[in-house]
Amino acid sequence: MSVDPSSLVVTLGAAVGALVLGVAPQVEVEQAAAVSHTVQERAGRLLEGVSAAIDSLPPGAQASAEQVVTETSERLQAEIEALLPEDAVSPDEGVGESGVGETGSDAKQVGTIEPTYSTAVTPMLPPAPSISPFTSTAPDVPIGAVAVFAPWLKKAGTICDGITAPVLAALYSVENGFRYGPEAPVSPAGALGPGQFMPGTWEIYGKDADGDGKADVFGIADPVMASGRLLCDDWNLIEQWKKDGRVVGDTLSLTLAAYNAGRGAVLRSGGMPSGLPDYEIETKPYVGKILAARPAFERMLSPFMALEIPAQASDLGQQVIEQAFRYLGLPYVWGGGNIQGPTGGGFDCSGLTSFALHAAAGIVLPRTSETQWHVGIEVPLDQAHAGDLVFGNWQTGGPGHVGIYLGEGLMVHAPTTGDVVRIGEVFPDMRARRIV
Known part of the structure; x- marks a missing residue:
């Protein structure tokens, strides 16, 4: 019908x-x-x-x-x-665990924790909005969580043709629900960070990707880029094994299985790991979840694919953006928000900037866009860096709107009543000020 x-x-x-x-x-x-x-x-x-x-x-x-x-x-x-x-209204508590993987030289490279949101985890990401309930295979992951990771998912998704940003995003949703930071949960097997790296694997693939002088397994940039390199190495290796007749099967599925169970498990099984209980109850469902979630993340990531990681962005500037991204999709509320977070269920434009600057750098801004305009130094808009504030809607008393510059002519802001915190184009009349 x-x-x-x-x-x-x-x-x-x-x-x-x-x-x-x-x-x-x-x-x-x-x-x-x-x-x-x-x-x-x-x-x-x-x-x-x-x-x-x-x-x-x-x-x-x-x-x-x-x-x-x-x-x-x-x-x-x-x-x-x-x-x-x-x-x-509070996030779910508790952490689920699936499987412990192999032992010995081909031990499980990463552990898997089912994505839940615990109040013990920082930074805390809002539990809504999530992907449409009409997508039955979509994971319950806030858009703000994905937005924080999006620039690095995009970059890691260009390392090789086989591993795309949506694949990486789906993997991270299954691994640890995009939870990061020093208090992010560690799996019982000892896997660390949002990419759930075992220490030995991290020693090989963990590099300083964002130039902050350290390879942080609990961060965002370093684990995402490490996952991209590891997956691409496995992809190329499995492609060669297939040419040599040593394994059969879909290369992406086998690559994801290798991330979970180890390369040796794929080679010994001649394809998808099988024969051990952990492979049946963990590895195969793990691969299935990622493949099922990939289309949802293709849609979810599409608004962020135009964003680049600005070379001139300071570490503090990126942190300001990350704090604002946590609340993408939260409603605009007139007078809403302060240095502690949303109030009344949301943010207005200057409430969002007040929160983001304080959360990232401990800076306490005046509360309104008009008074925030007098903080920092003005810079030409074409020289604005990611994390600078941009002001517009000029009135007699000053600017009526403020947002956080992202680069490429885009900003994150809380626009107006009836709208939500979102990414949008910089207004034609906007001027920039550097605070951090």
């Missing part, structure tokens, strides 16, 4: 409205969690049906239909979350 895309969207909109409007707007605190759970259950059943309907559309209509229903589902998610008291 064919499905008309416009009818599908109208039907979904009506259903979402019924779901949301059917809930009393004034919900007692003690009832909020139960009501939200009920709405989510009903929404889940609806979304399953819509996903099947989208799959039945002609290929040319699926993308546009999915985009519209995704936007609708995000509105539903916002309505659901609004039912919960602020202190009842």
Whole structure:
């Protein structure tokens, strides 16, 4: 049976409205969690049906239909979350573990921790928004987490043709949920950082990629580039083994299996590792998860692929950007945000810059865009560095808007009521000031 895309969207909109409007707007605190759970259950059943309907559309209509229903589902998610008291919305706690890998000289190169978000992990990334619920294979990873890693995923994805940025992103979502920093969890097998490197493997592949003078397994740049090099080495080796008739199978699948179980496991099995329980319960599902998540990350990373890693960016400038990226997708709230983070559920433009500068460099800015304009020194916009502030919407009292410059004519900012923290083009009237 064919499905008309416009009818599908109208039907979904009506259903979402019924779901949301059917809930009393004034919900007692003690009832909020139960009501939200009920709405989510009903929404889940609806979304399953819509996903099947989208799959039945002609290929040319699926993308546009999915985009519209995704936007609708995000509105539903916002309505659901609004039912919960602020202190009842918290990330999942606990860390799941899968398998311990091989032993001996071909020991598991990296450990795998299922991605959850624990309050013990810093930096903490907001739990929403995540990938569309209509993508059944998409991991529950905040867009802000991916954005922080995106420039380095892009760079590492150019080392060889076989390993792309979406592959690396999918791998990192499965390995450790993009969690980084000195308090990021270590696997029971001793695997470290967002790339889950065993110490011996890190000694070989860990390099200083961002020029800060150290190879930091708990950082972002160094592990991502190390993963790119390791995967490309394995890719080339497996391609040669296939030519020699020593292994058979899809090269990418075998490369991912080697990252998890070791190259020796691939060679001994003549292809996908098999014969041991760890291979069956860990390695094969691990490869399947990454391959299934790759299309979702292709869509997720597309807005960031135009961004370069500016050569002139200072370490502090990059940290300012990373702090702002943590909250991509968070709603604009007039007067929202301060040095501690979002308030009232979001940020306004100067609240975002206040938070990012303080979180990255300990700098306390005045609260408004007009007063922030008087901090630091003005630089020509064509000489602005990543992490500089850019000001626009000039009025009698000064600038009415402020954002954080990314390079390539782009900024991250909290635009206006009804919008969210996002990446956008620098306004034509903008001027730049260097704070860090």
